[in-house]
Amino acid sequence: MITLTINGNEQKVNVTPDTPLLWVLRDTLGMTGTKFGCGMAQCGACTVHLDGEAVRSCIFPVAAAVGKKITTIEGLSPDRSHPLQQAWIEEEVPQCGYCQSGMIMSAAALLEKNPHPSDTEIDQAMTNVCRCGTYSRVRKAIQQAANT
Amino acid sequence: MDTLNVSRRNFLKSTATVAGGLIIGFHLPHNSRLAQAAETTETAINAWLRIGTDDSVTVMMAHSEMGQGVHTSLPMLVAEELEADWRNIQIETSPIGGVYQNPAMGMQITGGSTSVRLRWEMLRTAGAAAREVLIEAAAQQWQVQPENCRAALGKVIHTNSGQTLSYGQLAEAAAKLMPPDSPKLKSPSEFKIIGQPIKRLDTPAKVDGSAIFGIDVKVPNMLIATVKQSPVFGGKVKQYDEAAAKAIAGVKAVVEIPNGVAVVAENYWQAKKGVEALNVSFAETEHDKQDTASITKLLEQGLTENGAVARNTGDAQAALKTAKTQLTAEYSVPFLAHVTMEPMNCTADVKTDSCEVWVGTQAQEWVQQTAAKVTGLPKEKIAVHTTYLGGGFGRRVELDFVTQAVLLSKTVRQPVKLIWAREEDTQHDFYRPAMRVKFTAGLDEKGMPTAIQTRVVGPSILQRVFPGAVKNGLDSTAVEGIADMRYEIPNQYTDYVMKNTHVPVGFWRSVGHSHNAFFLESFIDEIAHASGKNPYHLRRTLLSKSPRFLKVLDTLVWHTNCDQPAPKGYSRGIAIHHSFGSIVGEVAEVSVSEAGKVTVHRVVCVVDCGIVVNPDTVKAQMESAIVYGLSALKEAITLKNGRVEQSNFHDFPVLKMAEMPQIEVVMISNEEKLGGVGEPGTPPIIPAVTNAIFAATGKRLRHLPIDHKESKL
16 A cells, blocks of 8 residues: 555555556546646656656656655646636636646646746746647746736 | 538427427428438437526537637527527537538538538527527517517516516426527627637636546546557557466456557556567568658659649640749658647447447547447447547547447456557557649749649548548549649649558648648749749739738738848748638748757738637637647658657657747638638648748758757757
């Protein structure tokens, strides 16, 4: 048994220690807000926070998450009230929406460290892939959230 | 695709009371083939909207939401004519087939940028008919003339007394009335909802992780599977180590499928480890020696052959002979993968007498037919549940992953969710065809083109998907955008030489336009430069009889000054293309460093898509289509030893945030017939950029991709 702290709750899971955190969240715990995109930390769809740091959970072994505070998109706010979620709605960022959990989690980690990033800093930090091409709206929404 | 003249063969006929509300729908004439399909399951279909006694208005969605916004723009059509209170609008996925078929395709398909323009009249009529019976019901209740009542914001109001009844209060009475066959539709000047940037209904669920995509589906007792498919298309399994896979905890079954092996387990990670443990080897195939070079050679060979004639206007050959000068150029593009963010997946639950499928699909009826074929069950026993699509772009019209999921569930007699690894997704796509083209133009003494001869060579999409649509060797998708060019060149000849390879090809956002706009708009630029003309002015002259095109071009100039030299250090390229009923012009502003790095700084996009339903959706789709096209400047699927060389995002370099130009979208405001918006923004972007690169460097990029190692793109 592995004990995890996810969105403030303790969860016990019976998986092999090498299982990526992504699949523990999705398959074992049924928390499907965190997405699978590439399986090699390239696209960022699986981004969650570990002690506030953005981590790509598709290659992160669950054993290494023990003792850390895991935050997923489901735990970012109870009611879409996080400034980024509000800004995402205001700017109508999502299209297909599949990458957006990861985008928002990456952006939330960025704003924690750097509450007022420049566009260049956003570009450097936000390496998530979006095939619908919502990048300019993502940038705008991050700036908007940073200013609220 | 301009077969969208949906006649008013659909007529309103009946109402029915369901769950204490009003249903409005269409019946089709009895002699219609569709009507027969519709009548067999009459209680389940024919309805476009329901009004609940709680004032809710539920609009049936026959089209899939894959990011293009139709789950908002379609209900807008109903709400407009219904005079609904937008806050009461909700949506529900429609049943399969019948009236929910795409009228242009005779199939329930989301594609071809058709959803809103095909439903334009149908859904507004449904809304208007409902409004009229609600007014009639209120008038009866008040014992007044319907003419003295009006509808607004989900209520009927008696003008003289000011009394009101909500739609919810009227729904049951209205359900007993016969709706009119031809309700009065609004004129565009009366629109209150259409034309407004209404917020998307699906946004909230897409910012908190609650939106359900195919990959998120949960079914009791469900197992998870993944596959290893033959890396050479068409290859068969030679051997694999079943015991090694089964030794992994959680692995429940190893199933051989026609082109590979699947492992079924309790979770994805176990299934993936199982697939790796199989160490599958594949038998040699006749295609093992195929590679990008051999396919290029095949296409080059095609350029020397005569093809199926797609256009023959005037006498191009004679005009070329008498032309003062001739200009010739060859262009090519590579195969491209769709790379939707959500890898291919499908969940199936096959029982002895029924089957359920949960899938993000663009083609519900094909899913149903496929499941029927694999299970041997009648179509009526197959339920298809459409989820949100994590990107479609034409990939999710295909059925390969559906076939596999149904087969796996049938084999293990349990619900199975099949999830492909990204590597499988990249290497087993139905690719945008690699194409090659040769242009010859004849110019007169003023440098104006008098003739253009085009040979298009490449694999055929329709030969695989709709072989009946290939006429005398002509696949219309291969030549679209060239054979129907609007340029006033008096002598035109276009033919197509079909050269199929073992690489499967399919519909990729904007289909043939994706390559043909690059080819044609580059070559028009070449003609302009060869004649010493400004590329904008040449296009303007050649489009003198097409006022909508001229307006797009002139609007581009207004926003970019692209008829003037660019500021120092920058260059501009222009392109204009019509596809899917819309005209889109784009200007790219780029810089090229001394080391050859290309940076796209700004793109201005002018779109004439006729009446605009939701301007923010049109803007978003243009932005999206431009990014999809920009990505394709540097993407390529290449082959070696018969197999695709790329596997994941590290070697298929899609556009990322840091490469994102500033994009400005300008909509031409008019009341023209609706055009599509999902695809038409993609075709002009590549030539706009490569024309700008030529303006900066004098180097004409005729073969894609551009070298992404050297370029910032």
